[in-house]
């Protein structure tokens with residue numbers, strides 16, 4: 001998927017995860033070029049979150065490796081200093097916007113804490129950069145001063161995205177980051193993600209079970225089924241001419257919305 | 268996103284809403300809190316409030332019932348019971364406060380570190396807590412007194428240990444739940460140190476629970492300390508202390524002068540119940556709406 005020659009921002013190979021006898025993920029390989037955007041789709045339980053957590057280093061793979069620019073991600077128990085050095089490599093936005101933020105921390109503080117940790121910004125410069133990031137995701141100064149509980153799900157997700165973007169990660173994993181939001185808010189977040197990507201060369205791994213929004217963010221798609229990637233390719237061509245029967249079933253089960261697959265002689 | 272900005276910032280409640288909430292069943296915790304506060308104030312201002320010196324014996328007014336001069340009567344040596352109750356609040360509250368503070372601080376530190384570090388450390392801590400939990404506090408205190416001698420300091424040390432699990436076990440499981448929340452994973456990914464995540468994020472979120480546990484156990488520790496003094500191992504006479512007063516008045520019960528034991532016992536019971544009700548009120552208020 002990545003251009004041959006160009007160093008991949010993310011290179012995951014042979015990922016496997018078992019829970020007891022149960023194989024959650026089997027032989028998953030992913031590669032993301034800088035600025036690329038890959039959708040990982042599949043039904044519930046197909047292993048998407050497990051894959052994402054292994055890539056982010058939150059879960060130790062049973063087998064396989066995850067590399068960022070060739071560096072191997074340390075395990076979950078690695079020293080924080082070592083782990084911290086990977087903050088700029090991979091960040092993750094979680095599905096549940098209501099549990100993604102510390103409920104006792106004001107929105108602006110959750111951003112400036114991270115900025116203070118990773119940059120030399122202090123005092124008013126720190127406050128300015130924080131405001132800038134929150135403004136970028138469309139939050140007002142009033143919302144910046146409030147606790148997460150005063151924000152809607154979509155607004156919290158924006159905070160989580162701003163916080164992740166604050167460290168300028170090379171790879172941003174979004175695990176069902178818009179699934180908990182209603183359709184109009186989903187569209188806003190998708191627009192936001194597209195804008196953010198135009199401003200940086202962050203690569204997205206966009207995990208969803210909703211095929212309707214995939215083509216709006218991702219050029220490439222990988223379809224997971226029972227822990228394996230069974231199909232991959234350019235988003236548009238996979239959606240229009242799915243190769244695997246399972247992909248077709250997945251597409252057919254989505255209510256037509258953002259896209260209309262042209263089939264046969266239609267139009 | 269304009270449609271999504273209609274959520275008002277927190278804190279804009281009308282006082283009227285508070286009054287209604289009070290009427291709708293927060294009356295009990297508020298009354299309980301008032302009782303606890305009054306007892307604490309009584310302990311602090313005992314010298315101002317007490318009509319007599321708590322240790323002043325009056326051979327001419329021995330074992331009297333209540334009167335204008337002695338509202339709650341006098342004990343077997345003619346000391347004013349009300350004054351002794353007021354002064355007695357000091358050791359009766361101070362020892363439980365020390366115990367609760369020690370058990371609260373040490374228990375929280377143990378709980379959070381165990382939940383965070385996991386592995387063998389967590390297993391050792393949990394096994395230790397389970398072991399201590401198996402011993403009633405008073406038994407531990409008596410064993411302590413048997414080895415090191417009587418005294419309130421022994422009670423404070425042994426009961427601090429005994430109440431450790433009471434705080435730590437609950438906080439540990441809450442910390443485990445908290446730790447599994449995505450925000451903690453996110454903070455780790457963002458490169459924040461485990462120490463910072465624990466101190467700045469886990470701890471503030473667990474504090475309400477610690478407070479609830481500490482409030483309830485404050486009542487029980489006071490009961491244990493009183494019992495420890497009652498059996499003669501804690502506060503030594505002539506110091507006024509509630510548990511000791513119950514014991515001192517015991518012979519009077521048979522003689523038909525139950526005042527000393529009755530009032531001291533009543534104060535203990537009311538205070539323990541008040542702590543309990545306050546604890547469960549706080550739990551509903553602090554932990555109920557928080558998630």
Ligand SMILES: Nc1ncnc2c1ncn2[C@@H]1O[C@H](COP(=O)(O)OP(=O)(O)OP(=O)(O)O)[C@@H](O)[C@H]1O
Nearest residue numbers: 019022024042043044045046047048049050051209
């Ligand atoms: N900690 C765990 N212990 C045991 N089984 C697990 C664990 N985590 C995940 N699984 C199993 O692994 C499989 C894949 O789970 P995963 O969460 O990766 O699926 P998913 O594709 O993200 O699904 P969803 O769309 O519902 O989020 C599931 O069958 C799940 O039950």
Ligand SMILES: [Mg+2]
Nearest residue numbers: 048049050176
């Ligand atoms: Mg999932």
